Amino acid sequence: MTARIGVVTFPGSLDDRDALRAARVVGAEPVALWHKDPSLHDVDAVVLPGGFSYGDYLRCGAIARFSPVMDAVIRAANDGMPVLGICNGFQVLCEAHLLDGALTRNSHLHFRCKDQALRIENNATVWTSGYDLGARVVIPVKNGEGCFVADERTLDMLEAEGRVIARYIEGSPNGSMRDIAGITNERGNVVGLMPHPEHAVDALTGPSADGVTFFTSVLKALVAA
Secondary structure, eight states, rough: OEEEEEEEEEETBBSSHHHHHHHHHHHHHEEEEEOOOOOOOOSEEEOOOOOGGGGGSSTTTTTGGGHHHHHHHHHHHHOOOEEEEEHHHHHHHHHTOOOOSSEEEOOTOOEEEEEEHHHHOOOOSSTTTTTTTTTTEEEEESSSSEEEEEHHHHHHHHHHHHHHHEEEEESSSSSSGGGEEEETTTTSSSESSSSSGGGGGOOOSSSSSSSHHHHHHHHHHHHHH
């Protein structure tokens, strides 16, 4: 049976179609999910895409967190379903308390759009298992509020538990504490990532195909399950 990867569209989502395409590229069945629909329609994994949900009013992701679909996403995540939040989706996951910390304005107060070098710090999650530990990858970033922040106790906990899944190298584009680009929950099924792997699934249209492994990793995990 073909694995079904759902991608939620919120008002202001920009990269939902790219995430659906990434699911299709790896051989999964892409399923479009609507923010007002409380059903996940029997998908096997969920992606919260990048963009500016609800115009980034209040705080990035703070309104989207209360969309009807998010109740189902939170329940499914707590039951072990793989969930990936990309950029704005990462912000939504933090606002929903599925991940620790928060994303704030870039420290230099400018929007950044560039190809970014990362180091894979954890390959034990369902979204990163296909990478070699310590692998250097290049994945685009495009954000104005991508600075990951947390108190020192939380940062130390994330480090000690190996829950930093990717770190910026060769310079952070947004001033994130400890150069953190992505984190996971304790179980390893929920991942938030500020860079955009869905824009790096094809070397012809991206800086590399380094991002495709996020999607092949979860596909492999779903097939194995």
